[in-house]
Amino acid sequence: MLTKEQILTWLEEVKDPEIPVLSLIDLGVITDVTVSENDEKVTVEMTPTFSGCPAMDYMKRNVEEVLAKNGVQNFEVRMSFDKPWDSNKISEKGKIALKNFGLAPPPEYNLILDLDILEHVNCPYCNSDNTDLKTPFGPTLCRSMHYCNNCRQMFEQFKPL
Ligand SMILES: [Zn+2]
Structure with a gap:
């Protein structure tokens, strides 16, 4: 069965x-x-x-x-x-997997997606939120590019949607 x-x-x-x-x-x-x-x-x-x-x-x-x-x-x-x-449907296990893969997981949001949450993404390498959005479009439409001012690395975020 x-x-x-x-x-x-x-x-x-x-x-x-x-x-x-x-x-x-x-x-x-x-x-x-x-x-x-x-x-x-x-x-x-x-x-x-x-x-x-x-x-x-x-x-x-x-x-x-x-x-x-x-x-x-x-x-x-x-x-x-x-x-x-929407990106809130990614499980906690999935978010951990994304982070270990070097991709910042999308943040949880309520109802309205505020552009602010794209601006201060936590760096997947050092967790700092001293980061800047470089471009909303990374190598694929699903990702945005960010720069961490703390550990000085570029990283990608799986975009919230
Ligand atoms: Zn960093």
């Missing part, structure tokens, strides 16, 4: 293609997993993150591969916009 918990464990191995330490579960893009009782059909719902990130097809294929590899015969991976993604 397949269970949702079992499937979530398998899906832990699907990582964000740009951030190989961050699983899709921790990124919060897998919004629902259901197993129907009569035919054991597995339905995985995913929500796209940044519209500028071309990785969604790749992630969807990876999810399908993991299900197939684990012997699931009847499955559907659906893109849904019902529960839009």
Whole structure:
């Protein structure tokens, strides 16, 4: 008998293609997993993150591969916009993984995203908030570039959204 918990464990191995330490579960893009009782059909719902990130097809294929590899015969991976993604959905474990990867995790925010939180991002290397936003667009649309005045290093932040 397949269970949702079992499937979530398998899906832990699907990582964000740009951030190989961050699983899709921790990124919060897998919004629902259901197993129907009569035919054991597995339905995985995913929500796209940044519209500028071309990785969604790749992630969807990876999810399908993991299900197939684990012997699931009847499955559907659906893109849904019902529960839009925002960076508050990244789990605590995911934020720690981002920081260890050298990417400043996005800060939690309430309701309105204040541009101020882009300005004083904590440096992932030394934790100082004496940092400046260099450009809101890093190497990908998902990241912004910052400079730490304390340890004098450039770093990237996973942008809050
Ligand atoms: Zn620093």
